[in-house]
Amino acid sequence: MTSKQRVLLLGATGETGGSILAGLLEANQFDVEILVRPSSSEKPAVKQIADRGVNVRVSDLNAPENELTATLSGIDVLISAIGPHDLLQQKTLVRAAKSAGVKRFVPCAFITIAPPKGGMMLRDDKEEIYNEIKRLVVPHTIIDVGFWHQISFPRVPSGRVDYAMMMPKATIHAGGNAPNILTDLRDIGRFVARIIEDDRTLNKYIYTWSDVLSENEIFDIVQQVSGEEIEREQESAQEIEERLAKASSAVAENSTDPMNRIMLYMAQYDYSKYVRGDNQPAYAKFLGYLDARELYPDLKPISFRECFAEVLDGKGRLPYH
Amino acid sequence: MTSKQRVLLLGATGETGGSILAGLLEANQFDVEILVRPSSSEKPAVKQIADRGVNVRVSDLNAPENELTATLSGIDVLISAIGPHDLLQQKTLVRAAKSAGVKRFVPCAFITIAPPKGGMMLRDDKEEIYNEIKRLVVPHTIIDVGFWHQISFPRVPSGRVDYAMMMPKATIHAGGNAPNILTDLRDIGRFVARIIEDDRTLNKYIYTWSDVLSENEIFDIVQQVSGEEIEREQESAQEIEERLAKASSAVAENSTDPMNRIMLYMAQYDYSKYVRGDNQPAYAKFLGYLDARELYPDLKPISFRECFAEVLDGKGRLPYH
Structure with missing residues (x-):
């Protein structure tokens, strides 16, 4: 590539979008701009981003395609990191991306x-958008x-991590043995x-991860790092x-x-x-996903253990606040 | 693989199913059986297959899953080569394939x-079945x-190939320059x-082909092989x-x-x-398909030219009859 790619990010003030914005700026190899709705253009969070020198484009997502x-x-x-209730609003955006000759559309997956x-x-709502992308033959990557x-660690009895938890609980689900793919929010970007x-990622599905852990393994790590014994509440498969x-x-x-x-x-989660x-990972492979760690072996993501140690150290943050 | 795979084929008396049955038997490395509905079990076409030593299993596709x-x-x-109107009847079959531990389900794509x-x-109906397969995590291949x-050659003025045409016409669609993937019906199996x-094809999409030809190229081949000049009717994109x-x-x-x-x-076709x-091929690649010719370079499919020469020679056959 001879010149910097110009990247437009929708949803930059959200959790995922915020991580993406930080990752794009940190990479220092893109011309980064953000897309905001007219109702958001005066928000302090948007102003803060603009103050960092990021250009802001303003548009109603329900505007006509040509606009x-x-x-x-x-x-x-x-890149779209639109909120979960607004996913279907990406439909006109897909058509516009096609008309505007966008070279890669990253729809809201994440x-x-x-x-x-x-x-x-x-996921069903996202699939509607992916199908539209495939129908319109828009170059894309689904991440x-x-x-x-x-949002994966349990409460410890001392209450030391409650400040960073939306729902301070210590529940094991359905036995707690199913392995789960985990990524630090800050690594997404x-x-x-x-x-x-x-x-290699063009027109492909790809997943990111730092750890693959079961809930029982997560609780064990949390006990080791905190030195506290956790009382594990159980929610059975039937209760779920x-x-x-x-x-x-x-x-x-x-x-x-x-x-x-x-x-x-x-x-449903x-x-x-x-x-x-x-x-x-096995189901991701079944569905045809690439593995980001295989493509970028030099990228060292933040492990669950490191993240939790920071939270315990008071350096965490309550998501969505 | 230590022993022969046992393959069950649904739709063996249809055009695609017939090709698949022939291909499986020709390969001489499978235990081949066919699945027919009770209403079809006494049909001469089924009897003919049974007479070749192929075991016949009989079941109502709307039977309960355990049956x-x-x-x-x-x-x-x-392998399902069910008819286009009955695609959604594969739903219980997907669940049954899961329960029965079928190692590969080839749903009706083709x-x-x-x-x-x-x-x-x-295609929309097929997608419903593919989604069910993915939801139930059934090993599969979509072909x-x-x-x-x-069904890709035009009428020639002498009428020599009319006997093998469902609709004897010589129409060029939308200018006739779009390349199209073609496979001889007999090569499908x-x-x-x-x-x-x-x-390598497990849980993947794959396409077969012998030629990639535009209608104008097809008409040129037909003129060369037949020695007849074809009057090309035109149907515009707008008319379509x-x-x-x-x-x-x-x-x-x-x-x-x-x-x-x-x-x-x-x-819609x-x-x-x-x-x-x-x-x-480019759109197939965009959608994530494998190319069967890349995987099986030694398989020499019947070309469009060869197929048409046979038809001209009176060795063709009217499909669906």
Whole structure:
């Protein structure tokens, strides 16, 4: 490549988008810009990014295709880290990316390995976008990351890590033996910066990871590092299935209530990760994913153990806050 | 592999299934059996196959899963060449294949390269089955074949090849320059016999081909081989789009009428092959397909030219008759 790729990032103020923005800037080899909706353009978080010298493009995602096409003018790589409730809003963006000649579209994936359809509502919505990308023959890369370290550790009795937990709990799901792919939230962007510079990942699925751990292994690490004995609550496979059925009914009754959707996302994640055991390298391989660690052996991701030690040291952060 | 694989074929009396049966028997390295519905078990075509020493298993595809699981007992490879209207009847079969421990399920694909969703109704139905296979983690191979030589040649003025044509026409679609993947119907089974013995094709998409030709190239070959000048009728992209819109409306009004569905299949094929240009190696690669010719360089498929010369020589056969 003779000149820097111009990369436009949607969702830069979110958790995943924030990691991607940091990774792109750290790589120091892209012209990075962000895409924000008119309603967000005056937000402090957007101003902070602009203050770092990042150009901000403003567009309504529901604008007509030709307007969005103009917004994407000159963009080589478009990365979407849009929120889970807005996934289907990427539809016009796919068409606009095609019209604007974007060389690689990275649609919002960035979740666990899961069946393309019928396993998780969140994944089903993403699949609609992937199918549109394939129908329109848009060059793309689909990047999944497993589950974040930052939301994978249990509470310790002293309460020392409660400050960094959305729900301070110490639950083992369905026996706790299913291995799960984990990535440190902060590494997502570092992987993305590699992936979008790599021809081998064009039109491919790829997953990132630092560890593959079961819940029992995670609890063991947390006990070792903290020196605290954890009382392990147990939620059986059957209890997860019941929770899943309840959450499905609630969404069936009122599908637009964000809380209903979030409860279903969580139940489906637990069912997929711990009962089905989807979020594993073997299933990723079955589904045709590349392994980012095989492509970038020199990239040393932050391990779960390191991340948890930092949290214990007071250097963690509560996600989504 | 220490012992012969036991292969069960559904749809053996159809065109694609017939080719697969012949290919499997010719390979002489499988224990081949066929699966037929109770309503078909007394058909002469089934009797003929049984008379060749092929074991026949009989089962209703709408039977409960445990009944179908028993039917699949001892089967290593299950190949489905079910008819286009019955594709969704494979759903219980997928679950039964999982329960019975089938080592490879080859669902009914065997069409052109096309978008997974939103391009062709026929492909959309297949995608539902592929998604079920992926959700249930059933080992599989998806084999597409492009378009058959046998339905790709135009009428010549003398009428010499009319006997082997379903619709004796000489139409060039949308300018006739889109290249298309072609396979001789008789080679499908030969490719399948290779593919199901090959670990490299497990959980993969793969396409077979002998030629990649545009309609203009096909017409040129037919003129050369026959020595006849063909009057080329032209159907423009816009006319195809109009035909497609009409066929879509007819199906929307009455989706169960087989003739409505067939007219839509045909219009969608023409739109996909000639207007969108889907049925090409580049799009197959984009979608992640393997190329069977790269895997089996020693397999010499029958070329379009050879096939047409045979038809001209009176050795052709009208498909579906």
